[in-house]
Amino acid sequence: MNTYEHYAYNDTIIPDPMEVAIKISDKCWNTYGNVSCFVGKPKSRKSTFGIGVMLAHQTGKEIFNIKVNTAGKLIYIDTEQMHYDFYHTLQRIKGYSEIQNLDHDKFKAYLFRMLDPEEILDNIEMILMSDPEVKILVLDSVTDLVNDINNILECKTLVNRFKKWSN
Secondary structure, eight states: OOGGGGGOOOTTSOOOOOOEEEEETTEEEEETTOOOOOOOSTTSSHHHHHHHHHHHHHHSOOBTTEEEOOSSEEEEEESSOOHHHHHHHHHHHHHHHTOOOOOTTTEEEEEOTTSOHHHHHHHHHHHHHHOTTEEEEEEEOGGGGSSOTTOHHHHHHHHHHHHHHHO
């Protein structure tokens, strides 16, 4: 069989339904195996949203109208915040959500502020390849994963890496 034949669409093969990973206001926002982005202006609480996803996964509770499937592990990568800021944001959201303790077997958070884009990407790849239980990856912020956000080739390479990771 030719290589391209492997990629041919066949409507006699019915795919399994996609498992919902994240719901917002009871609507599917993301399924396992797909990549979704939330974007906003600076200081619009994107990090708060990301930590809300992590805590909803952690507890099975609805947080900020976010429900997250609790299967597998969640990895949270932050490329902007210092340890102090991340800690206080996490504590604030834990307080809102009345969460006392976190299950560190269900999630890991990494603060990669001091690394350059290629080092961050290499570390993410090592994390994902070393733990098959990872089901959800939260990246805050994607713009720190490239040197030049206006470089089409660099951005396309990043998107292709996301596709590879999500398979």
